[in-house]
Amino acid sequence: MRGLCFRGFTFMVFIALLLCFSNFETCNARRGKHWRHSRSSTSSSLYSKKKGKSHGSNHHHATVSKPKTPSPPKKLKNPPPSASPPPKKDFPSPPAEKGYGHSAIFDVLDFGAKGDGNTDDTKAFQAAWAAACKVEASTVVVPSDYVFLVGPISFSGPYCQANIAFQLDGTIIAPTYAKAWGSGLLQWLEFTKLRGITIRGKGTIDGRGSVWWQDAPLEDPIDDESRLIVPLNNTVKETPPMPINNKLTGKMPSIRPTALRFYGSFNVTVTGITIQNSPQCHLKFDDCIGVSVFDMSVSSPGDSPNTDGIHLQNSKYVLIHTANLACGDDCVSIQTGCTNIYIHNVNCGPGHGISIGGLGRDNTKACVSNITVRDIVMRNTMNGVRIKTWQGGSGSVQGVLFSNIQVSEVELPIVIDQFYCDKYTCSNQTSAVALSGITYEKIRGTYTVKPVHFACSDSTPCMDVTLNAIELKPIQENYHLYNPYCWQTFGELTTPTVPPIDCLQLGKPSSNRVQSDREAC
Secondary structure, X not given: OHHHHHHHHHHHHHHHHHHHHHHHXXXXXXXXXXXXXXXXXXXXXXHHHHHOOOOOOOOOHHHHHOOOOOOOOOOOOOOOOOOOOOOOOOOOOOOOOOOOOOOOEEXXXXXXXXXXXXXXOHHHHHHHHHHHHOOOOOEEEEOOOOEEEOOXXXXXXXXXXXXXXXXXXXXXXXXXXXXXXXXXXXXXXXXXXXEEEEEEOOOEEEOOOHHHHHXXXXXXXXXXXXXXXXXXOOOOOOOOOOOOOOOOOXXXXXXXXXXXXXXXXXXXXXXXXXXXXXXXXXXXXXXXXXXXXXXXXXXXXXXXXXXXXXXXXXXEEEXXXXXXXXXXXOOEEEOOOEEEEEEEEEEEOOEOOEEEEEEOHHXXXXXXXXXXXXXXXXXXXXXXXXXXXXXXOEEEEEEEEEEEEEEEEEOEEEEEEOOOOOOOOOOOOOOOOEEEXXXXXXXEEEEOOOOEEEEOOOOOOEEEEEEEEEEEEEOOOOEOOOOOEEEOEEEEEOOOOEOOOOOOEXXXXXXXXXXXXXXXX
16 A cells, blocks of 8 residues: 555656646747747848838748848839829929939929819929929920910029920910919019020910900000001001900009010020910010020011010020011010020011110110021011110110011011100100111012111211112002111112112211220120
């Protein structure tokens, strides 16, 4: 009996030791499993921080063993159907590399523009420009088949990157309600202080100017050369008021804006687009250096008031070619501060021709030099090639060539007017902008009022005016015809002219005038 008890006790001790040992191994196994899991989770978390993104799961831990810098994703030809499209960008940040992929393209539709012709898209254009401004050689896209209503806006530098393009393939229209313009603005779409700005495309900028023209005050400037045009037996009626859309309500401000203006910019290009029906000037360059305008059009009615096609002021190294310009004022207007201007292969009409001036208004100093205008076709314009200055001005115009100008039914093909006045009366003053070195060659075609009108200053006669191969024939239409007229104009005839321009005084003035400080530029 005592032996049985001892064996039972021994058996119970053995079982107890066995159970204890088993529990010890289980605890170690569980603790080891937990350690491995924690280490794996920590590594995955660190890798996720390196990647900068979290996908919300811990799957695919095999990537942890290869912590390489990921290469840019390859573009899939056929993405899986389950892949969702990328989210719409409200305000994309500039790419890390210039021109990386398509990230340098900023479509105004991606910034909230509707393009339905009724919604105000001004803020969307501002946002697209703000993003493009930060990226060199970026492109703002205005897509085709959309009409964008855009209020007055400035696409400004000087802190924008260089060589930005504005790809205009759609249509931009101006608001026609007075509230959008406040008390009046000088420009609608403006690009300022930029380096290498290009406006290109097949789109249209429509100023919808008829509502402004209708409200034009009676004291608006008039073209002084209109005084030289005398109708026959009152056969020419006064221009009727411009039609106005009944939907356009509210009187517009008296200050009318230019449709597209560039200010203080370098290397400016405008090509391909059409600008039409501007309230005033269509395209203006002020204080710009290196301008190229080609393969573009301007279009507005011939009786739209003061709607110059292209206006240049204080600008240098300008090239304008292969353009169709139809407007209610000068097709091209060259103002003070312009030098090295080259204009060729331009169709002008209707309009008031290609003009230098008016210069010297309000006794100001004007300087213009090295101007070439050649290979031009003008149809049904008031003037052909013209220089106009105000009495009382100072400075000079020199080094001007008008060559190979074809005129068809132009009222006044060749004009110098140093008594210009766009008001009903102007006071007589002695001083004037000095004109010298003006050449007219190969100017041919038909006129309807007067072939040549040279009216130069008594105190500062025009000098070195050269006429070569001038052939102008009259067409009797609605106006009285006049012979060539010259006053205080000196120069030479290198060939016979048609009609004879006998009024030009050969040589130089007898006073042999020396250039004064007022004329120096």
